[in-house]
Amino acid sequence: MSTTRTPTLYLSHGAPPLADDDRWTRELADWSGGLARPRAILVVSAHWEDAPLTVGATADDVPLTYDFWGFPQRYYEVVYPAPGAPWLAERVRELATGPGGSVRQDPARGLDHGAYVPLKEMYPEADIPVLQVSMPTLDPGTLLALGRRLAPLRDEGVLIVGSGFTTHNLREMSRRPHGEPPSWSAEFDDWVHRSVSAHDVDALLDFRHKAPASALAHPRSDHFAPLFVALGAGLDGHERSTSTVDGFWHGLAKRSFQFE
Template sequence: MTTRMPTLYLSHGAPPLADDVRWKHQLADWAGGLARPTAVLVVSAHWEDAPLTVGATADGVALTYDFWGFPQRYYDVVYPAPGAPGLDRRVRDLASGPGVPLRQDPLRGLDHGAYVPLKEMYPDADVPVLQISMPTLDPAELLELGRRLAPLREEGVLIVGSGFTTHNLRGMSRAPDGAPPHWSAEFDDWVDRAVADHDVDSLVDFERKAPAAAIAHPRSDHFAPLFVAMGAALDGHESSTATVDGFWYGLAKRSFQFE
């Protein structure tokens, strides 16, 4: 019998976050507490493309190293997870329709918003993974996308929105364990409380409702994947858990699991 899966929003960080031993253990422990998924469907902050686009489904497609200026070892990382062509078809069935076009990019491998956390969660790379683009940054539209994809949970698919709870690279702290800037701490606390209260309306309107929203997210691409994960869990029986907290160079690593 297939286990109904939760949905996740996780803060993935830049490639060097994988050097943070505590974060690696947090992700490994998190995945260890989940039922084994039949596949993982990822929406990452690092792939915006409209209309909704499905990434590579074949095995062996190279990763997308979508970052610059890092030491070579970050470009030597591999994550040969199998493709998920069956999931590709299900996404097409659920997400496409009148007024909702969909296309495919068969050469687009997983980007670091997908493979960096998955390498810690499923290090054997033995779970099929499919990445889809984020077709908009509009929270309401992303909630609706999540709702459309929700039936995949009953099929054992783990839906993951990968971003960062606060993301202002110019405002980062100078040390990985330094005290977070006040804007990062305030926004992180607000999001934690809003998710715990299931205050979807405030979250959708976060740019006006959240403290320091414009500083915490000069652009909302890293917060937007939250709405896909949350939308896929809005079935009238939702519950949520903050699974990872803390800060890295002042940016909030807070992550959530939606049941």
């Protein structure tokens, strides 16, 4: 077991073709290269909402869920045979179940592209156990509290990853040519960066009212919600936040954070 407290991460994972972006893949590889090797990885992805909190597959060679359509066949042939983490599933159950709460298990639910696409770049050997759990809600306060309950895993060598996208509006993205990011994406990205740097948790929780262009940056908050799990898990002893990745992909902000 690791004796070093792990950080928590919020990363912008993008669609499968983002793995063809040499800059992004290099940034993720450099990021993981600077981290102590975790004992296991716990992922909360924008692409799995299920209540109550649901634990995914724990068997060896965790299956993948190709939860996208309309892409070339090669994206459906990607593999990431990470070991399962049944012991981590049990720890999540112990930590996450509050009074009157419950945790469900879905042994057939594999890693979705919010999990395996970035992990393939960060840990390409697929030799670290991975567990994915659902987001039981999109409510920022509830997810922040969930992250705080999961925080003890950091002292057990578990890397907690919230996987989303700092701005996410596919309809607006499809209307724009390549080039400079739209103002709504740049303004929201800048606000998030400043709010995280200032540790302004209250502003982040109220992003719908405090952030510029929030309705355009996130018509639905599923891709922003994983930030609150990572932020909550990082609040205990949170001394530093680092913006590890920035820039834009098809106008969407790739900004990612490390909390420690």
